[in-house]
Amino acid sequence: MEDFFANLVLGFQVALTPTNLGFALLGCLVGTLIGVLPGIGPVATVAMLLPLTFKLEPVSGLIMLAGIFYGAQYGGSTTAILVNLPGETSSVVTCIDGHQMARQGRAGAALAIAALGSFFAGCFSTLLIALFSPPLAKVGMSFGAPEYFSLMLLGLVAAVVLAHGSVVKAIAMVVLGLLLGLVGIDGNTGGARFTFGTIVLSDGIGFVPLAVGIFGLGEIIANLTSPGKQRSLVQEKISRLWPTAEDFRLAWPAVLRGTGLGSLLGVLPGGGATLSSFAAYVLEKKIAKDPSRFGNGAIEGVAGPESANNAGAQTSFIPMLTLGIPGNAVMALMIGALTIHGIQPGPQVMTERPSLFWGMVASMWIGNLMLVVINLPLIGMWVQLLKVPYRLLNLAILLFCAIGVYTVNNNVFEVMLTALFGVLGYVFIRLECEPAPLLLGFVLGPLMEENLRRAMKIAGGDPMIFVERPISLGLLIATVLLLLVVALPAIRGKREEVFQEG
Amino acid sequence: MKRLTLALLSTLALAISGAAVAQDKYPSKPVKLLVPYAPGGATDITSRLFGEQLKNILGQQFVVESKPGAFGILAIEEMARSKPDGYTLFVGNVSTNAITPVLFKKKFSIDFDKSVVSVSRLAIYPSFLITTTTNFDVKSVSELVAYAKKNPGKVRYTSAGVGSFPHFDMEIFGRRATVDMVHIPNKTGAAGMINDLVVGDAHTAFLNAASAAAMIKAGKLRPIAVLAERRLTDYPDVPTLAEAGFPGVGTLHWQSMFAPAQTPKPVLDTLFKAIVEASKAPALQEAFAKQLVSVKPSTSLDEAQTWLNGELDTWRKITSEVKIDLTD
Numbered sequence: 001m002e003d004f005f006a007n008l009v010l011g012f013q014v015a016l017t018p019t020n021l022g023f024a025l026l027g028c029l030v031g032t033l034i035g036v037l038p039g040i041g042p043v044a045t046v047a048m049l050l051p052l053t054f055k056l057e058p059v060s061g062l063i064m065l066a067g068i069f070y071g072a073q074y075g076g077s078t079t080a081i082l083v084n085l086p087g088e089t090s091s092v093v094t095c096i097d098g099h100q101m102a103r104q105g106r107a108g109a110a111l112a113i114a115a116l117g118s119f120f121a122g123c124f125s126t127l128l129i130a131l132f133s134p135p136l137a138k139v140g141m142s143f144g145a146p147e148y149f150s151l152m153l154l155g156l157v158a159a160v161v162l163a164h165g166s167v168v169k170a171i172a173m174v175v176l177g178l179l180l181g182l183v184g185i186d187g188n189t190g191g192a193r194f195t196f197g198t199i200v201l202s203d204g205i206g207f208v209p210l211a212v213g214i215f216g217l218g219e220i221i222a223n224l225t226s227p228g229k230q231r232s233l234v235q236e237k238i239s240r241l242w243p244t245a246e247d248f249r250l251a252w253p254a255v256l257r258g259t260g261l262g263s264l265l266g267v268l269p270g271g272g273a274t275l276s277s278f279a280a281y282v283l284e285k286k287i288a289k290d291p292s293r294f295g296n297g298a299i300e301g302v303a304g305p306e307s308a309n310n311a312g313a314q315t316s317f318i319p320m321l322t323l324g325i326p327g328n329a330v331m332a333l334m335i336g337a338l339t340i341h342g343i344q345p346g347p348q349v350m351t352e353r354p355s356l357f358w359g360m361v362a363s364m365w366i367g368n369l370m371l372v373v374i375n376l377p378l379i380g381m382w383v384q385l386l387k388v389p390y391r392l393l394n395l396a397i398l399l400f401c402a403i404g405v406y407t408v409n410n411n412v413f414e415v416m417l418t419a420l421f422g423v424l425g426y427v428f429i430r431l432e433c434e435p436a437p438l439l440l441g442f443v444l445g446p447l448m449e450e451n452l453r454r455a456m457k458i459a460g461g462d463p464m465i466f467v468e469r470p471i472s473l474g475l476l477i478a479t480v481l482l483l484l485v486v487a488l489p490a491i492r493g494k495r496e497e498v499f500q501e502g
Numbered sequence: 503m504k505r506l507t508l509a510l511l512s513t514l515a516l517a518i519s520g521a522a523v524a525q526d527k528y529p530s531k532p533v534k535l536l537v538p539y540a541p542g543g544a545t546d547i548t549s550r551l552f553g554e555q556l557k558n559i560l561g562q563q564f565v566v567e568s569k570p571g572a573f574g575i576l577a578i579e580e581m582a583r584s585k586p587d588g589y590t591l592f593v594g595n596v597s598t599n600a601i602t603p604v605l606f607k608k609k610f611s612i613d614f615d616k617s618v619v620s621v622s623r624l625a626i627y628p629s630f631l632i633t634t635t636t637n638f639d640v641k642s643v644s645e646l647v648a649y650a651k652k653n654p655g656k657v658r659y660t661s662a663g664v665g666s667f668p669h670f671d672m673e674i675f676g677r678r679a680t681v682d683m684v685h686i687p688n689k690t691g692a693a694g695m696i697n698d699l700v701v702g703d704a705h706t707a708f709l710n711a712a713s714a715a716a717m718i719k720a721g722k723l724r725p726i727a728v729l730a731e732r733r734l735t736d737y738p739d740v741p742t743l744a745e746a747g748f749p750g751v752g753t754l755h756w757q758s759m760f761a762p763a764q765t766p767k768p769v770l771d772t773l774f775k776a777i778v779e780a781s782k783a784p785a786l787q788e789a790f791a792k793q794l795v796s797v798k799p800s801t802s803l804d805e806a807q808t809w810l811n812g813e814l815d816t817w818r819k820i821t822s823e824v825k826i827d828l829t830d
Contacts, residue, residue: 047541047568051550144701187689190664190826199572199609324716325697329540332693336542339712340550342792346716410569411576454686458658458703 007358008130014359015366020063023056024363027064028370031071036079036382037400041208042072043329044407050337058341059356063363065337066317069330070122070364073313074371077114077306078382081107083397085216090309092439093281095215097294097301104297107383108241113251113299114306115375121259121307122368125314128263130361133350136267136315137322143268145454146465150475151268152448155275156441157479158282170437173428177441180205188453200413208408209418210442212401214435217418218425220394225426241379243299251303254284258304262311267318276312277305278440286485314364321345321357528588528769532563535759536581536592538574541566543691544710548625548757549593551789555780560772574598575609578760582617586764588773591621595757596667600813604821605665619763620810621770622777622800625790627755628711628730629668631675631743632723637702643727643746646706650681658684660695660704665826667753668695668708671729673824675751699723708752711737712793729754734794756798758810774803 014020034045046065053061076091081098094114101110128136143151156174183194184204195201243251261283262276284304285294294301319325324345326332338345343353350357385393405418428435459465467473533556535549546568553564569577574594584590603614633640640646650657661669664687676683686704688694692713698704700722708729717723727743728734729752743752759777761770780786781799790797800806 050541051566054550054554141701144703187663187687199575202573202609203571323697323700324693324713325700326693332540333542335693336547339793340547340789342789344712344716347720347722348716409571410567411571450689454703457684457686460655 004131007354008362010355011130011358011360011362014059014355015063015362019057020060020359020363021366023060023064024067024367025370027067028071028367028374031068031073032075032371032374032378034068035072035075035077037075037404041404041408042069043333044404045072046330046333050333053337054340058338058343059359061337061341062334062356062360063367065330065334066360066364067367067370070310070313070367071371073310074115074118074375076309077118077302078111078375081110081114081302082382082385083216083393084219085397085401086211090277090313091306092211092215093277093305093436094302096281096436097296097298100295100297101299101302102386106297107386108379109243109247109299110302111379111382112241112243112376113247113303115372115379117251117255117258117303117307118310119368119372120255121262121311122314122371123365124259125263125266125311126361126365126368128315129318129364130358133318133322134347136318137347140267140319140323140325142471144469145451145458146469146472147475148268149448149451149455150466150472150479152444152451154475154479154482155278155444156448157482158279169431169433173433173435173438174441177438177443178445180210180438181442181445182449187450200411204446205417205442206408206414207439207443209405209414210421211439212405213418213421214425214428214438216397216401216425217422218427218429218435220397221422221426222429223390223394241383247299251299254280254300254303255307257283258307259311262308263315265308266312266315275443276308278436280304280308317360317364321349321360322347528772529560529562531589532565533560533588534590535564535566536577536590537566537568538570538577538592538594538598539568540570541568544627544712544755545593545595545598545757547793548795551786552593552624552759552777552780555783555786556776558783559776559779572609573602573606575602575606578602578614578618579610579612581760582612582614582762584762586762586766588761588765588769590762591773592618592760593624593757594760596753596755596813599758599760599810600817601665601667601670601821604814604817615814617763618760619765619770620800620806621759621761621773621803622806623756623758623798623809624777624781625757625795626730626798627757627793627795628728628734629708629752629755630711630714630718630725630740631706631727631729631746631752632699632709632714632718632725633706634699634702634704635722635724636700638705640705641724641726643741643743643748646726647679647681650676650679650683654682655684657681657706658686658704660686660688660698660707662691662695663687663689667755669826670820670824671708671752672706673826674820675748677824678748678751696723710755712795715794730796736794756813758800758806770803774800774806 015024030045031042034042045068049065049068053065073090076086077094077098079085080091080094081102084095084099086092086095098110098114101107183201185192185202192202258280261280265276265279281301281304284300285291288294288298288300316328316331320331320334324335326335335345343349343356401418402415405415406412408414425435455465466476535553537546537549539545546566549566553566556564569580574597577592578594578598581590581592603610631643633646640649659672661672663669669685669687672683672685686698688698692710695707695709696713696717699707700717711728711734714723714725718725725737725740727746728737728740729743733740733742778799781797787797800809
């Protein structure tokens with residue numbers, strides 16, 4: 001424990017130098033900005049700023065890039081809530097209830113809870129990194145293919161619960177997501193699937209075109225076709241910016257649960273922020289006394305996922321710093337940044353470069369504080385954004401979406417793909433199909449398939465491997481329990497009735 | 503009328519000489535370096551490190567633009583179709599510029615051999631033949647071969663995907679050693695391969711030495727041979743794969759600069775000279791040494807091309823020997 005405090009002191013000494021404070025602030029500002037702009041994500045931004053870090057001290061560079069990454073998680077929720085456009089993968093579920101809150105004139109409350117929840121999650125997970133990095137890294141290392149498969153299975157089953165329309169539609173959307181996720185070269189055989197013989201599809205469909213198209217463009221088209229609806233949003237009196245006492249009472253347990261869940265899932269490579277926010281939403285809905293409020297502006301539906309994605313974003317640094325294994329694309333870039341400086345992230349980083357590791361940890365806490373200070377006063381301004389006429393706002397969103405999608409891979413094809421998915425998104429809205437399960441199927445499906453095939457290869461074709469490994473068995477049992485809960489007739493009756501309102 | 507013609511002619515002459523002057527002054531505006539990978543990987547880092555030095559030498563920015571996808575085909579085609587004036591260049595590696603043109607010849611909408619010219623090799627990344635210590639107790643190449651012979655189909659190896667060079671290398675290694683091993687491909691590249699090894703999903707792999715270094719230090723991975731011309735100074739006890747009894751097995755992971763085939767010779771000369779000069783810069787040398795990479799520019803423009811042709815021939819041979827089923 002003494003070590004711990006000595007390390008923290010060392011960390012704050014590094015993080016509180018004027019230079020490093022400056023870089024943390026810069027990172028947070030840039031992160032918030034790109035998070036708010038739909039489509040433009042942290043991956044493209046970090047990639048663009050990467051060369052800049054080559055000239056900096058490694059720790060300063062890392063502090064700035066980290067600021068961009070978690071700043072984007074804060075900013076991403078803003079667009080999700082205000083215009084139903086997930087700025088980031090991880091803010092997809094924030095759209096569901098956050099945007100409903102905005103429609104009811106409670107945008108300020110949603111934004112404030114998102115910021116405060118993220119701040120709490122950020123503080124908690126930073127502490128977690130400081131205290132438990134080595135043991136948590138071991139958790140990540142005990143996840144082989146069978147464990148991942150069982151985790152993904154649990155996730156997909158949970159996805160059905162996520163929907164608030166009919167169960168049949170939810171399953172259909174998950175399956176459609178799975179199919180879209182299959183497009184491209186199959187990693188196990190090298191065979192091309194659903195590419196229509198083109199090379200542009202050989203790497204599959206990108207997440208950004210799909211999410212921006214289905215959520216963002218679909219919403220814009222829907223807005224344009226029903227002018228009455230959009231006016232109601234603008235005319236809605238924004239009574240207060242700050243959440244009510246009732247909001248706080250409902251939100252804080254959700255923040256705690258989201259933080260816990262996010263911290264845990266963030267440690268897993270490949271899981272990270274996205275999975276955490278989906279999982280947190282499912283959890284909130286499951287344990288709510290009145291699930292019908294979800295999808296209609298339940299504040300827990302914002303508080304839980306937003307805390308979870310921030311916690312997940314922070315703890316995803318654990319496998320990167322302690323194992324050198326990137327949980328997501330941004331972490332891969334950070335490893336690149338460190339490599340340039342001749343630092344190979346790995347189990348040795350904590351002992352060999354304590355000032356780098358602890359400086360980074362301390363800066364995360366400072367960065368989170370900065371973000372909440374930056375974001376809370378901005379809420380008033382963001383809410384004013386809702387008063388901008390939709391005909392102007394739509395154009396601006398469309399432009400930023402196009403730029404954002406293009407910058408991911410410098411590929412025009414993906415912009416066209418986005419337009420196509422926009423039409424599909426509109427069709428889904430008209431058919432009252434929820435897009436969130438589709439995205440979850442899209443993300444988890446390919447991972448699930450790969451890990452299933454891999455696990456079978458490891459076991460030499462023996463499916464018993466999934467129940468022989470304790471972690472995998474535990475996850476499978478959880479899946480079965482979840483299915484039972486859904487299938488129980490008494491509950492199902494209530495559930496159907498509840499969901500029809502959605 | 504005559505006067506007009508004369509005026510026109512002289513303007514034209516001026517324009518041409520102007521163009522000639524501009525060409526002499528190559529580069530007179532920023533140069534684009536297309537990289538067929540997402541930022542942060544080995545090829546990206548190589549192009550940035552060289553780009554930095556080329557800027558110092560030639561006085562213009564060398565801007566790295568990543569265009570990942572389709573085994574490098576998207577980026578190669580964009581480069582080959584751009585104006586051959588030396589302002590759009592390409593940094594590729596053995597995968598994108600020797601294996602892809604052979605394995606995916608039909609996928610190209612250009613003729614690779616006729617559209618792309620090699621400017622210079624830049625660097626060579628050594629690889630380790632590596633084993634995990636998580637659930638595998640093999641300490642040398644001969645032990646690995648002996649174990650795999652005794653347990654056919656029980657040793658699993660990971661690679662960067664079907665048709666990637668670590669996959670071919672391991673296939674060829676398995677044939678030479680007459681052992682039967684199971685392939686567990688991982689599309690996410692080096693990071694994913696390390697994960698597979700550390701959790702014990704895979705037992706062995708050919709892996710970029712710099713990427714493996716941290717895990718070797720931590721005792722999670724064990725290098726049993728190195729794929730390089732000679733032993734690495736940081737790992738004097740690790741034999742080369744040739745020393746361990748498998749000469750000629752394994753791919754040297756090189757990176758090279760390429761240009762559209764019609765690029766004028768003077769431009770290529772300027773670039774080549776600048777690359778040779780850049781490779782001697784202490785900052786660049788140091789940065790590469792930290793990653794265990796040897797900086798190896800070609801000896802001349804011609805050597806760069808004959809060497810690329812040699813690599814393409816090698817891969818034509820390998821891919822006709824080791825048939826990897828890639829359905830279209």
